[in-house]
Amino acid sequence: MLLVTGFALVVGGLGSVAAFLLLKLIGLVSNLVFFQRWSTGMVAPGAAHQPWWLVLFAPVAGGLVIGLMARYGSEKIRGHGMPEAIEAILTGGSKVAPRVAVLKPVSAAISIGTGGPFGAEGPIIMTGGAIGSILAQLLRLSADERKALLVSGAAAGMAATFNSPLAAVLLAVELLLFEWRPRSFVPVVAAVAVATVGRGYLLGTAAVFPVPTAGLHVSTAAQALCVVAGAVGGLLAVAATWLVYRAEDAFAKLPFHWMWWPAIGGLVIGVGGLFEPRALGVGYDVIDQLLTGRATTSLIIGILVVKTLIWSLSLGSGTSGGVLAPVFMIGGALGAAEGLVLPQVVPGFWAMTGLAAVVGGVMRSPLTGVVFTMELTHAWGAGPSLLISSTTAYALSALVLKRSVLTEKIARRGLHLTREYSTDxxxxxxxxxxxxxxxxxxxxxxxxxxxxxxxxxxxxxxxxxxxxxxxxxxxxxxxxxxxxxxxxxxxxxxxxxxxxxxEHHRQRLLPRPAPVPAPGGRQPVRL
CATH class of the missing domain: 3.90.1280.20 (CBS domain Like)
Incomplete structure (x- = not known):
């Protein structure tokens, strides 16, 4: 354990650098494509007026490049990163090819930079995981030790991207490790700690989406309404997951090579961008407006409808990009829409509950949804409310869908994956x-x-x-x-x-109360 933890410290540092470079690369591509300038700052493609032809065809061009990279580089760059990392752990002995560490972030930067409605977290999970795996392959380690370093790199990249160390560790436990043991947990925490410190030097330590919570007091009625918000978020999570895989099924029926599918997905993105340009790209600025209560009604509705559709349909094409940032935006838009009719708490409160709910429902990781939301916003006082909404959405998703957006893709590859942990x-x-x-x-x-x-x-x-x-x-x-x-x-x-x-045998352990004699000699009444 101590040896692997020492290597994990190195992986954590490299993961923070990889996250920094990926964000800068996304900014570079976005600036070149939509503003024709050389800059690495994060920009929103829809923040300024763009020619219609650029909005429509830039995602198509990005999809063409990704298709070529996937066919002639590595098919592992297709998708949003987490299923690929899970598959490497389950069946590949936690081995990731070195070229994936290069091709995955480059393809994601092209996808997002040309308008794709995706996030950087899936690619950084795969990239950070590849860093940990490559280091492990250079050393004489067991498959379980390689897994610990792969997950350490993935979690380190997540922590550095969003300044969310606790959520990154929870994500590792809920989605990637498939165990709770010191031999894997300690290295992951070590890597995340180093990555978080590195992020402070490279990108700062402030909350990514700071939400003012002065005067936050959640009444009993509002806490009860969090159940409603969670149920609605769970329904949206089910619908979005269903759309992703119906889209994947539809693309699989096309009579030509999958290399061309991301370009078709790009056309879907472009058409959606004509209706709501703010739905394009990673959308951190829009998430910030939703969570701070500054989004207009038209933006809320546009994001809720357009972002959900273009993300779900284009992700099914096999393009490259993450799911968390889009889920943040979709969940935040849903909560903001609910906030138009629900009692006022503080600006952005219902957007936060919607975000936590949709993450809990889509990812089937309710604790990660809660902690992620709190670390992104630093709204620590909203924790109980977020827990209610996230768990409600998680329960509804588990009841309605057999598998999540992550595990369904793995199941379609012929693998069995359980998300339930219990004592042997x-x-x-x-x-x-x-x-x-x-x-x-x-x-x-x-x-x-x-x-x-x-x-x-x-x-x-x-x-x-x-x-x-x-x-x-x-x-x-x-x-x-x-x-x-x-x-x-x-x-x-x-x-x-x-x-x-x-688990299955039901029995009564306490006897029923004795019958009470009825007055007037009538038959006794059994309670």
């Missing part, structure tokens, strides 16, 4: 609780393997798997060599059966 039932039973007594005459063929009575079933299962046997002699825990029991493979099912019974 094999870890809760000892060998002595399930073993058979040692036969008086001994077995016909004594087992080659032995375990101890105080070993957990999980330890025993690992030993059986390692030695490729189906039974083991059980020795006393005091260190004696005389067998006291026999453990067979079928005994391991005892823990699984116990877990299954606890």
């Amino acid at each position: 039932p094999l870890e809760t039973f000892f060998v002595e609780e399930v073993m058979d007594p040692w036969p008086a005459a001994g077995p016909d063929e004594p087992p080659r393997l032995s375990v101890r009575t105080d070993d957990t079933l999980r330890q025993a299962a690992y030993l059986l798997a390692e030695h490729r046997v189906t039974e083991a002699a059980v020795l006393a825990h005091d260190g004696g060599d005389r067998p006291v029991g026999l453990l067979r493979l079928t005994h391991l099912l005892h823990a699984r059966l116990h877990d299954l019974t606890e």
Whole structure:
């Protein structure tokens, strides 16, 4: 753990530099395409009047370039980055090709810089993950250690992009690590800490979208309405997720190579930009207006409709770009629209609840949605309200959709992914609780393997798997060599059966109250 943590410190520093360079590259492409000037400052394509032909065809040109890069460079640059990182962890031994570390940020900068309605976080997750993976591949490390460094790089890039260290760690736990162990958690935190410090030097330490919260007091009625806001956000998350994959299905039916699909997605973006130019690009300025209560009604409605449509439909084309920033904008617009009719709390309060709700529903990561919103705005007092809305949206999304926008894509590639963590039932039973007594005459063929009575079933299962046997002699825990029991493979099912019974077997544990005698000799009434 300590060795990997030391390497993670290096990864964290590199992740912050990668995030800085990616943001500058996005700014450079945006300025060149829409303002014909050499500058790396972040600009909004729709902040100034642009010729209609530029708005319409710039995303198409960007899509053509991305299609060529994906076909002749690496197909791994397609998509929004998180499913690709998850797939590398699940099936690729946490190995990422070095060229992905270069092609992914460049393709994302082209996509966003030419008007794509995406965010920088997905590409930086893949880029930071690639940095961690490449370093791990240069060293003599196990697959689990490579995973720790890959996720450390991904989380470091996220923390440096949004100045959100807590949310980056939660994102790693909820979406990428698939475990909660010191061996992976400690390196991730170390990398995120270094990346956050590095971000302070490179991009500053202020909140990305500061929201004034003076006088914030959420009444009981407003807290209850957060459930409504969460439910509406969950419905929007379900609709957006459904649109992404219906679009992907539609593109898959086209009779020509997928290399051309991002250009068609770019045409969708361009048409949407003609109706609402502010929906183009990463949109940090629009998110800021929504969260601070300065957005006009026309902007709120335009973003809510146009951004949702062009993001969902173009993402299905396989172009390159992240999902978080668009989800921030869509959720913020939804909450701002709700704020037009809900009781006033503070400017931007309902936009924050909408943002947390849509993140919780789309990403299926409710805690990340809450903490992300608080770190982006520094509105710490809104935490309980955000938790209500995010969890409500998460619950609704889990009830309606089988998989999230991340896991559906992975499932379509033939992989199974669970997002539910629980204690391994094999870890809760000892060998002595399930073993058979040692036969008086001994077995016909004594087992080659032995375990101890105080070993957990999980330890025993690992030993059986390692030695490729189906039974083991059980020795006393005091260190004696005389067998006291026999453990067979079928005994391991005892823990699984116990877990299954606890989940599905329902029973009444307290007796019903005794019947109360009815007055006048009538039949007793059972309560």
